[in-house]
Amino acid sequence: MPVPPQYQRASDHFFAFLADARDEASLETTNQSYTMVQGVLQAFRRRLSLADAIRFAGVLPAVVRALFVADWDPDEPRRPFGDRASMTAEVQSLRANHNFAPETAIRDVAAALRKHVEVAEFEALLATLPEGAAEFWRP
Numbered sequence: 001m002p003v004p005p006q007y008q009r010a011s012d013h014f015f016a017f018l019a020d021a022r023d024e025a026s027l028e029t030t031n032q033s034y035t036m037v038q039g040v041l042q043a044f045r046r047r048l049s050l051a052d053a054i055r056f057a058g059v060l061p062a063v064v065r066a067l068f069v070a071d072w073d074p075d076e077p078r079r080p081f082g083d084r085a086s087m088t089a090e091v092q093s094l095r096a097n098h099n100f101a102p103e104t105a106i107r108d109v110a111a112a113l114r115k116h117v118e119v120a121e122f123e124a125l126l127a128t129l130p131e132g133a134a135e136f137w138r139p
Contacts, residue, residue, distance in 0.1 A: 006062050014063035017116045024108035027100055036101035039091035040109040041068045044136055046079045046090075052129050059125050061116050081132025111139035 006013065015030060022033035045053050045068060057065045081087070084106060092101045102108070114122070114137075126134040 010062040013061050013116065017061065017064060017112060020112035020115050021109050024111045025102050025105060027102075032100040035095055035099050036091065036105050037064075037109055037112075038067055039094035039099065039101055040106055042094065043087050043090045043106070044133075045072065046076060047081050047132065047136075048129065049078065050074055055125060056129065059117055059122050060113075064113070064116070081130070081136060087136070106136065107139050110137045113137070114139060
């Protein structure tokens with residue numbers, strides 16, 4: 001069996017996603033969108049159980065999946081889904097001196113991510129996650 005395309009061209013797919021996130025957020029560079037994306041993924045991950053996070057990772061593109069699980073402390077206390085403003089502040093706190101995530105960061109990353117996942121599968125999974133998960137990813 002040949003290597004699946006999602007792995008053969010994983011870097012290309014990841015940079016296309018970062019470019020979409022950059023454009024959604026009106027940022028200048030993919031370096032800026034990388035930190036924003038990482039902050040959004042970490043903020044979401046902190047609100048899931050380990051089992052739910054692994055299931056969520058399974059619907060992500062390969063490199064986004066890797067970023068989602070990178071530097072994970074599974075013993076970190078789980079946080080509740082809160083209002084968008086407080087979760088955005090959490091996103092913006094990642095490398096705060098080098099973080100250009102706008103107030104719309106979560107929405108922007110959600111819009112970009114939907115261009116790179118199987119939307120029906122993504123929505124079906126979100127429906128099985130705790131209350132607040134689907135709203136988090138609503139663009």
